[in-house]
Amino acid sequence: MKLTVLGCSGSMSGPAGAASAYLLQAGGYSITLDFGPGAMGQLLRYLDPADLDAMFFSHLHADHCVDITGMHVYRRxxxxxxxxxxxVYSPADGMARTRQIGDDPEDETYSGAFHFKDFxxxxxxxxGPMTIEAFPAVHPVPAVGLRIIGPSELDPKQDVIFGFTGDTDLCDGEIEMARHADLLLAEAAFEDGRDEARGIHMTGTRxxxxxxQAGARKLLLTHLQPWTSPENVRRAAESVFAGPVRPVEPGETYTV
Structure with missing residues (x-):
């Protein structure tokens, strides 16, 4: 599997690129994980939208889903x-949310562009060769973490595990999602010692x-807001995790 970071800014698009959006590919199949502001334009740099096989959403806050309207216009x-x-897979009503964003009438079903599915x-x-499973997350709206098992980019005969937390606080469901992940993409929007709210986001430490706790092999940090220091969250994560840690940047690719 190959991960491309379309956008990684938290809560809004940032000075370096789009909000949360990721492209995951394996065996000639392509899926997106979240699709926040600016995602559509960035996807066009890496993939013909006609070749997109599915869209997955960890939750439907605007900074993770709003560019679905751009995808609708492009496809239609x-x-x-x-x-x-x-x-289109999401843990809440994706059709209703798309209507809200696009200010579309109640009889708009997007049937020519999307097949909405509860997830x-x-x-x-x-x-294709990827198996995607949803796990409970802790966030103010319905949210899931996504565990994806698929062929290794280095040895297609070997399966590997990729985990994506979406937006969440630390919880048992996310630990199960990330169990033995070869690559874990985790949000860390909060900084230790600055943000005290719980039930919304993780800090670098969490x-x-x-x-x-999940026994992941490598940790990537994402969803960092423009006012959050990548170095602060990286150092905090490294203080409790024995494996390699890196804050991601737009346009980066990672093989699993």
Whole structure:
């Protein structure tokens, strides 16, 4: 599997790029994980949207889903004719949320562009060689972490595990999601000693604890807001996690 960071800014787009959005590819199949502000433009740098096989959302806060309206326009009004509908998985009502963002009428079903599917905790599906499973997260709206098992980029005969927390505080569901992950992409929007709220986001320390308790091999930190220091969260995560830690940047790719 190959991960491309389309955007990694938390809560809003940032000076260096888009908000949370990631492209995961394996065996000729491509899926997106979240699709925040600026994601559509960045996706066009790496993939023809006609080749996108599915979209997954950890939750439906605007900074993780708002560019679905851009995907709708692209698929519906492409000059050479509409693109085929793509499956859209989310832990809440994706169709209703898309209507809210686009200010579309109640009879708009997006049937030509999207097939909306419920994907709450315990849900499981396959896209090509990738198996995607949803785990409980702790956030103010329905949210999940996503565990994806698929072929290794180095040895396609060997399966590897990629974990994506979405937005969450540290919880048992996320630990199970990240269990023995070869690569864990974890949000760490809060800084230790600055942000005291619980039940919303992780700090670098809690992201590191998640990786350590789950037995993950490598930790990537994401969803860092423009006012959050990547170095502060990295050092905090390294203080509790024995493996390698790196804050991601837009345009980076990682093989699993």
């Amino acid at each position: 009004w492409f000059p050479d004719g509409p693109l085929p509908a793509v499956d 709450g905790p315990g849900a499981r599906t396959t896209v 992201a590191g604890q998640l990786a350590q």
